[in-house]
Amino acid sequence: MAEALTGEAILAATEEVLRRYGPAKATVVDVAKALGVSHGSVYRHFPTKAALREAVTRRWLDAIHAEMESVLDPQASAGDNLRAWLQHLFDRKRLSHSDEPELFATFKVLVSESTIIPDYHLGHLVGQITRIIQAGVDTHEFVTDDVRTTAQAVWDATQVFHHPAHAQEWGNPHIQDAFDAVVSLVVAGLRYNRIPSATGDA
């Protein structure tokens, strides 16, 4: 009858069902209904409901990763790049939270229920920060013993501005000031930062 059922079509339908019903109520039966097929057919493309949800989540995160990649400007200083990158991530998350709260909550649940997805997301974004900092070290704008560890520290220090657990604080009218203060502190720290090693030397 209609075109063959593809994984892509199932992902799109799943996203729509998640958007409409939310993560708690969206069922595989709903997805099948939306596609006009039996739910058994969905299991022909995805082994479990969890795998289906994970595939949708990964697709969504990949879009963010690509978008973040595009923020970087090879001409700009590392400090400016880092600030712009963090600002863009914060704006992206904050807007998503305020403008489409249900979708934001949906992906918050989807990300938290997987064990590998958070590592995937974190690894990718910390990798981008690592590259920004490495560029800064190359031009002697930044100083650090261990770029990777420092990148993780930048990520950790800015958790309040991207971790969904802190989303309610993003509505605070002074949140941009708080963001600027943290980023200034972090960027100032990158200009001369040594991580204490086990062999001594504070």
Added chain:
Amino acid sequence: MAEALTGEAILAATEEVLRRYGPAKATVVDVAKALGVSHGSVYRHFPTKAALREAVTRRWLDAIHAEMESVLDPQASAGDNLRAWLQHLFDRKRLSHSDEPELFATFKVLVSESTIIPDYHLGHLVGQITRIIQAGVDTHEFVTDDVRTTAQAVWDATQVFHHPAHAQEWGNPHIQDAFDAVVSLVVAGLRYNRIPSATGDA
């Protein structure tokens, strides 16, 4: 018959009931039963169940505040004081989370269900950080335009190590390294940090 029923006795009994039953199951009737009185008597001392819970929480937080105060060493440098203070807060929360997970979860719920308690706790601890940083500014160890804002930034940047939403990450074997990296970055930043003002001047 027995001694008169005091607010203090009710608070102690409430803490015990919370410890035993958890925040979801602990009832005012349980507290009254533990004290051998009718639950109406409890309402003679606390207007609502919420007020009772809040009083217990405040007592618990006040103990932490006093303990944190005692960490400060007037002889030490501001950097060392800040590092020790943050380390102590982190250790305190991490130990509480691993050694008495139910009690930790209980107070996490109690703190989150109040509107004024989190502000109270945050205001007090950021106040302590403010004093540490001010001492550093006085000795020219630290540089900052706005001590209070910078103190808030230090608090925000270290949220991963004290906000209960991140408690699950505290079990990670490398968490102390992550802590050291963030604190080093922050302390390095304090040595020269200017918060961008609305009038320009990056």
Added chain:
DNA sequence: GGACTGACAGATATTGAAATCTGTCAGTCC
């Protein structure tokens, strides 16, 4: 013959009736 269906077993979620809890207050007891 390979994509799809639909009935099925066990697991999970929903529902509403019954039980418990919160907060009040007239009354008891020293």
Added chain:
DNA sequence: GGACTGACAGATTTCAATATCTGTCAGTCC
């Protein structure tokens, strides 16, 4: 007369019956 009791109304929670969902697979249909 002031601290305490206990019965009460309305709100919330519990629990078990009922319905729905997940994942499987033998069978259907182009």
